[in-house]
Amino acid sequence: MDTGDRLLTPGEVAALFRVDPKTVTRWAAAGRIGSIRTPGGHRRFRESEVRALLEGEGEFDEDNPPGSPSPASPPGAGATPRAAGSRPGGY
Amino acid sequence: MDTGDRLLTPGEVAALFRVDPKTVTRWAAAGRIGSIRTPGGHRRFRESEVRALLEGEGEFDEDNPPGSPSPASPPGAGATPRAAGSRPGGY
DNA sequence: TGATATTAGGGTAATTCGGGAC
DNA sequence: CATGTCCGAATTACCCTAATAT
Numbered sequence: 001m002d003t004g005d006r007l008l009t010p011g012e013v014a015a016l017f018r019v020d021p022k023t024v025t026r027w028a029a030a031g032r033i034g035s036i037r038t039p040g041g042h043r044r045f046r047e048s049e050v051r052a053l054l055e056g057e058g059e060f061d062e063d064n065p066p067g068s069p070s071p072a073s074p075p076g077a078g079a080t081p082r083a084a085g086s087r088p089g090g091y
Numbered sequence: 092m093d094t095g096d097r098l099l100t101p102g103e104v105a106a107l108f109r110v111d112p113k114t115v116t117r118w119a120a121a122g123r124i125g126s127i128r129t130p131g132g133h134r135r136f137r138e139s140e141v142r143a144l145l146e147g148e149g150e151f152d153e154d155n156p157p158g159s160p161s162p163a164s165p166p167g168a169g170a171t172p173r174a175a176g177s178r179p180g181g182y
Numbered sequence: 183t184g185a186t187a188t189t190a191g192g193g194t195a196a197t198t199c200g201g202g203a204c
Numbered sequence: 205c206a207t208g209t210c211c212g213a214a215t216t217a218c219c220c221t222a223a224t225a226t
Contacts, residue, residue, distance in 0.1 A: 007109035009216095010198065020208055021198070036108075039123040039144060040215045042198055044109050100225095101189065111217055116190070131224045133189055 007036065007044035016050060098127065098135035107145060 014021040028035035028043055033053065035043045104124075105112040119126035119134050124144065126134040 009109065011196095022209080023207060025199075026207085036145060038108050038110060038114075038215085039118045040114070040198095041200095042215065102187095112189070113191090113218085114216055117216080129225080131189090133224060 005046050005048040008047050008050055010043055010045070013045050013050050016054060097138045099138050099141055101134055101136070104136050104141050107141060 008016075010021040010024045013024045017024070024033075024045075025043065027033045028045070033045065034049050035045055037043055099107075101112040101115045104115045108115070115124075115136070116134060118124045119136070124136060125140050126136055128134055
């Protein structure tokens with residue numbers, strides 16, 4: 001039950017994602033990422049969760065590496081399955 | 092009645108919140124978190140209260156799976172005796 | 183008695199918050 | 205629709221020295 005992961009500051013998460021801290025705040029506000037608030041109102045994020053998001057947890061597919069001339073148009077191969085049910089926060 | 096009345100030092104609380112020990116002291120000075128003072132003037136915090144703050148103060152319930160450890164409310168466990176929804180200073 | 187690690191206190195910079203607009 | 209930047213305000217982080225706790 002130990003969630004024992006480090007907590008990251010908005011600036012840390014922003015640097016990891018290469019986005020603005022404000023954007024990270026928006027994600028948290030939208031419920032797209034879990035956030036813990038300090039008594040002062042500042043947010044802290046779990047490193048485990050951020051890492052999972054960075055790895056592309058729940059979102060993989062759509063790959064067409066250059067050099068993979070795969071015709072990519074398989075007749076019945078439902079390409080690009082836009083799975084939309086794997087979003088943390090499930091929305 | 093041991094609901095975990097273990098006392099934590101400012102450094103412990105600071106590590107849990109990923110903040111500076113000084114910040115934890117500031118919370119206590121602002122009355123945002125209960126604090127017990129040693130005869131020497133140092134502060135100690137209750138693990139129960141710190142944990143409640145970490146889990147999310149106000150937005151977590153709806154979870155009482157059968158078999159869950161009795162969250163319970165043993166006597167003398169006053170967790171959250173302090174109102175934490177107040178933001179003096181306006182925010 | 184000693185020594186070491188942590189904490190308290192004050193002050194100043196950096197970060198984050200919140201909302202609204204482009 | 206999502207992202208980045210602007211503002212003012214609050215919160216937090218790091219600097220220091222002295223006192224306390226173990």
